[in-house]
Amino acid sequence: MRVRLILAEALSGLRRNASMVISVILVTFVSLTFVGAAMLMQMQVGKMRAYWVERAQVSIVMCRDDSTATTCVDGAANDEQLKTVADRLASPALADIVRDVRFESADEAYQNLIALYGDEYADYVTPAQLGDTYWVGLVDPGKSDVITEAFTGTQGVEAVKNQMQYLEPLFSALTIATYIAVGIAVLMLIAAVLLIATTIRLSAYARRREVGIMRLVGASNRFIQTPFILEGVFAAFIGSVLAGAAIVAGVHFGINGYLKDRVTFITDWVGMADAAIVIPIIIAIGLVLAALSAGFAIRRWLRA
Numbered sequence: 001m002r003v004r005l006i007l008a009e010a011l012s013g014l015r016r017n018a019s020m021v022i023s024v025i026l027v028t029f030v031s032l033t034f035v036g037a038a039m040l041m042q043m044q045v046g047k048m049r050a051y052w053v054e055r056a057q058v059s060i061v062m063c064r065d066d067s068t069a070t071t072c073v074d075g076a077a078n079d080e081q082l083k084t085v086a087d088r089l090a091s092p093a094l095a096d097i098v099r100d101v102r103f104e105s106a107d108e109a110y111q112n113l114i115a116l117y118g119d120e121y122a123d124y125v126t127p128a129q130l131g132d133t134y135w136v137g138l139v140d141p142g143k144s145d146v147i148t149e150a151f152t153g154t155q156g157v158e159a160v161k162n163q164m165q166y167l168e169p170l171f172s173a174l175t176i177a178t179y180i181a182v183g184i185a186v187l188m189l190i191a192a193v194l195l196i197a198t199t200i201r202l203s204a205y206a207r208r209r210e211v212g213i214m215r216l217v218g219a220s221n222r223f224i225q226t227p228f229i230l231e232g233v234f235a236a237f238i239g240s241v242l243a244g245a246a247i248v249a250g251v252h253f254g255i256n257g258y259l260k261d262r263v264t265f266i267t268d269w270v271g272m273a274d275a276a277i278v279i280p281i282i283i284a285i286g287l288v289l290a291a292l293s294a295g296f297a298i299r300r301w302l303r304a
Contacts, residue, residue: 020199021235028239031188032282036247038181039278045174047268056163058147063158064131081156099137196232197297225298232294240286244279251275
């Protein structure tokens with residue numbers, strides 16, 4: 001009977017402040033959608049980084065006839081210089097670092113370029129412009145600096161390049177976008193908290209006679225406060241569920257239905273399993289913030 005009375009009071013308050021409740025739902029929905037999107041974005045950055053770090057290679061670019069590096073004063077790398085690099089890569093000193101080595105001659109690089117971009121490039125590029133390259137896979141990609149230090153300055157080696165240096169700006173840009181989404185979400189959550197507190201105070205003011213009667217008959221503060229807290233929690237719960245639905249729709253239609261077929265260089269996307277992790281978290285955030293803001297607001301009003 002007591003529980004039924006509390007629920008009846010909470011529903012009554014929701015009906016009386018329908019417009020404010022709808023505002024709370026919408027603000028909570030938007031803010032938690034941003035929170036969920038930021039979490040998924042950071043998960044995607046983590047997946048991309050793990051994928052490319054595992055596959056990223058270090059390229060040891062040998063000298064060409066037109067190279068201007070100080071290690072290329074003799075022109076294109078000769079057989080002895082190529083053998084020196086190959087022997088050093090196979091040496092015991094680098095055995096714990098080098099996973100595999102693939103040698104790509106200038107002719108092979110040229111054929112791969114034509115196969116990738118079409119025959120029209122044959123009039124503009126020659127094998128001599130590409131040069132020979134050793135592609136080095138690493139056991140631990142974090143130790144790429146060892147390869148760089150080992151071969152930089154070696155005669156016949158024009159440059160040592162780590163593929164990850166080209167991907168880091170992309171990861172940095174995505175991380176910044178995540179921070180922006182989090183910042184917007186925090187501002188929206190603050191607005192939701194303030195709106196919930198205002199809604200609860202208006203609801204308490206509208207029912208001030210009922211609250212006064214409850215006090216006169218000896219009702220405890222907890223019994224008086226609970227319906228008001230439930231109002232805020234109920235509105236926030238609806239907004240949280242809507243945010244969860246928006247995240248599911250975004251993953252299903254935005255990622256699985258659109259991006260996967262168009263952005264082919266990313267092979268590992270966030271999916272429904274990741275959404276299943278995010279949704280309970282944003283619902284919990286919405287409920288906890290609503291309960292805290294509503295409880296604080298009604299306690300201050302009762303003391304006034």
